Amino acid sequence: MFKKSKRLNLDAIKAILIGACISPVALAGQSDAGFKQFDNSIVRLPSSQSGIAALSNDAKSRKLEIHFTLKTTNLEELEARVARGEIISSQEMTEKYSGSKAQYNQLLNWLKPRGFQITQVSADFTNIYAKASVADIEKTLGVKMVVVTYQGRTEPSAITPPKLPIEVGDSVIAIGGLQPVIQAVKHIVTRKQSGAMGGDDKAPVPRPAFATQPTFKVNEILNAYGAGNLGVSGRGERIAILIDTFPKVTDLQTFWQKGGLPITLDRVKVINVQGSTAPLSAPDGEETLDVEWASGIAPGAEIRVYASGSLDYDALDRALDTIYSDAQKMDGLNQVSISLGLREDLVSPDEIKAEHIKFLRFQGRGITVFVSSGDAGSNPDASGHARSPDPPQVEYQSSDPSTAAVGGTTLSLDRSTGRVLSETGWIDSGGGVSASFPRPVWQTSAGATFPGKRLVPDVSAVADPNPGAFVWFKGKEWPVGGTSWSAPMWAGFSALIGEWRRAHGKPPLGFLPFTLYKLQTGLGVRDITKGSNGFYSAGVGWDPVTGLGVPDLGELVKSIP
Template sequence: MASTPPTGFKRLPDSERKLPASAHIVGPVNPDEHLEVSVYLRAPAGERAGDNASQYAQQPGPRMSRQEYAARYSASPDDLAKIEAFAQAHNLKVVEEDPASRRIVLAGTAAAMMQAFAVELQRYAYKGGVFRGRVGHLHLPTELEPLVAGVFGLDDRPQAQPRFRYGNSTTRFPLANTDTVSYTPPQLAKLYEFPQGLDGSGECIALIELGGGYSEQDLATYFKQLGIPTPQVTTVSVDGGENKPEGDPRGADAEVDLDIEIAGAIAPKARIVVYFAPNTDRGFLDAITQALHDTTNNPSVISISWGAPESSWTSQAMQAMDQAFQTAATLGITICCAAGDNGSGDGASDQLAHVDFPASSGYVLGCGGTRLSSSNGKITAEVVWNDTTAGGGATGGGVSENFALPSWQTDAHVPLSINNQHAGRGVPDVAGNADPQTGYQIYVDGQSTVIGGTSAVAPLWAGLIALINQKRGQAIGFLNPFLYKNYQQLTQNKALYDVTSGNNGAYTAGTGWDACTGLGTPVGTQLLNTLITSQS
């Protein structure tokens, strides 16, 4: 069924799945297993949600409210009715409809799902676990294929990895001053000259988490040690995901606590909303779309510290997420994404260069990593994070094989891919301290520890953006075009520090943008002043 569509069906473009090299089949799925899938529809005829994204982003700030977006880009009643009829004809039940995100959730048995989408599902052993998977394309009735952007949830293999790295330090926490090899988030905020007198009041920072959890006691302990009021943290369950601490400080709990504690320490009065979802392409996508269209919490910045090499995603998943990020630009929501912790290869085993997705989307702020040195409360040096010689990881970065060079990056001198001389989106856009040997002091599962990785850089920038939003009185939104268009002014104003030393394997840092640290690291107050001045 996977290779030849049955009569009346068409192959769903870009839905092809391949198996990981180390996966092997262990047997068929139980035909009575209950499954849920998310069906995403294309924008209504004549409307594309991304058409005006770059236009909206020429000046930072929101250009369309969530209500205005829903009125223009919601799924049409006719399209929804066609999917409902399809579900009924194939013994599936519609359990949720969200017209604004154009998402319909269908439920039914595995047997019904296989028949509805003309696909075969098997169970596969992989990395010590078992997942439900498929090979080849999905299929849809011919009349529905033009309406559907993607179908997610049939394959539940783990999709992404958290982008944090543990340091080797066993130093007790908290440390006394900034002349150390690890830092509290407020110490780094001071070193990066984040604006003073701001606390994120009135802002909401969304965090996307695909596993693990946090305890309120751990957060209370951590912020008490910092002398900062514990921020308001709430959770949202997506596709059955939940705040579920594993009790392993070296597992996914570390990612969750890292994100909350960095963002919360930088912007303690901002509301932090954690969207927990299963670690699948469906869970990842649904969490992002739920955050974007959340009219209750209204996040203005989203931090994502999970990712995987572009080569491990289906094209339909990357396109659907990229479409969601275009929606974010339209709504004036900033997306900060970790650029990866495995150097220019991004952990792939084929000896080629790879960039991490979702950081490689042209509608997110890709966050790379540095190694920071300081003395007497001032930064004395900053170089590309690369500890690969000691097995300690390195910042991701490079040239996308899937996304074209954005118009706002055309003057950044992004090199051609070393793989095939292909022109593409350059990653990352900005950077921050990420080396675990100069890492972040956090508290996870009852233990004080030091963690680094580009996972830390995404919430660091998200916290800074929350402060900027608070001062401006308006969300800054899609920041990339402004940063690249005004790069000379930003460097003249010393709003960005250009990191020019080091490499991440295939790519080397240099003057201006590079595929290791992007445009550089923040000088927060000057960045804020430049943004305000540019709009006065």
């Protein structure tokens, strides 16, 4: 760790920038002959940032990992084929939709003598990850770096855009990792945090009828969503979970034992994306929820936990590359679960562009990436866990049109019979209209009253932490909820559908939203027509709180062609 520099006031910040003959506004618009500038590879932080300080010597020597995304050949063709619902083979994806090896090598050879240590590359020549000191990054990429404190994190971060000489930069479409203070947020909510978190006190709205009930168990949810008698367990399927660290083995074993689930540790594979010996943080609950519920819903599936090491977008990108590489080589990895997100305007447009290409590849291979839509309703703030006075926004990655966005509901059951008494849109379910993506072809029939942009979410499942999910964490029951619960749940449902289709001689499922939006309204999904997430209300058909609705698995497996 580097030592924190002395805090600077606004006048001192201006002096730093003027002294360097740079201002954030002026530099963002300037262009030097012979250089390509990446204006959209950084974002302007909200005024709520805690502070900016000059770089200390320790900060200048700090190593950061930077991510270079290179052009994909025939990208427009790939987009068009994916929009038609085509499934592209691993071989064709590699041969037709990769990067240029010559341009990739040119950038590699340019970076190495300038202090950049190459940490990971992609086999398709589209991604290079490299570490360098902050001082070398400043000099090589022409950025102004300062120490930024934001959302409780203090890191060296860029406040001006990077640039590259045209001869190496022309093939690059994005440079990531320059603002490590900006990280994704976990979509998990404990029972004590439940309710519409809004206003100055962010106080939960009490719902004693739900909060005093026991937490929901796996078998109750399977029965509530019509999966209790399918006769499948997800065998032959693999579920990838992207998160920062691994769950504790004893927590998993106790969860399975208490749920009467026939699962052993050989069903869970752990992959440290940074390398097997790289240190990981202690479990904080999200990873445990994800693995317990994905495995609980689909006990026959293999659960593959990809630990990114952090929630930096650079680390998440590396993990996505690793998952995709594995999916290219093994059968059955047909679903990915991601319980993370961040308000769209806080993720740089270039990072969104780079990740969209990754998700597009997954979709082209017929893999559905389920992403939680968020836990702060229609107006998430920068923390992702409270309301903002700003206009409604959705969160990325759930807003990517090559992912399946999963919202949340509030579920009430007759606990003696398992019958669903009611289900409404959860007050904190993320949802709305993307500002970054146009409406995908498969979604054109939904939300006719909304602008022609990507709509969020696509589907939903219970997420309300009252009464919440049964999770075993740190040796005891931990009642939690959030769309972090509904996303791995849907990944498990997808694995059940995959096995059922094989058993009945049907083709692979492919990208699930492409099929769901083609089904007759209410066929295979139970429409949720009541509830609100703040700005939006649930209604008949698709809505910005619960999407198309919640699954009726018994009907859904029969309805998909």
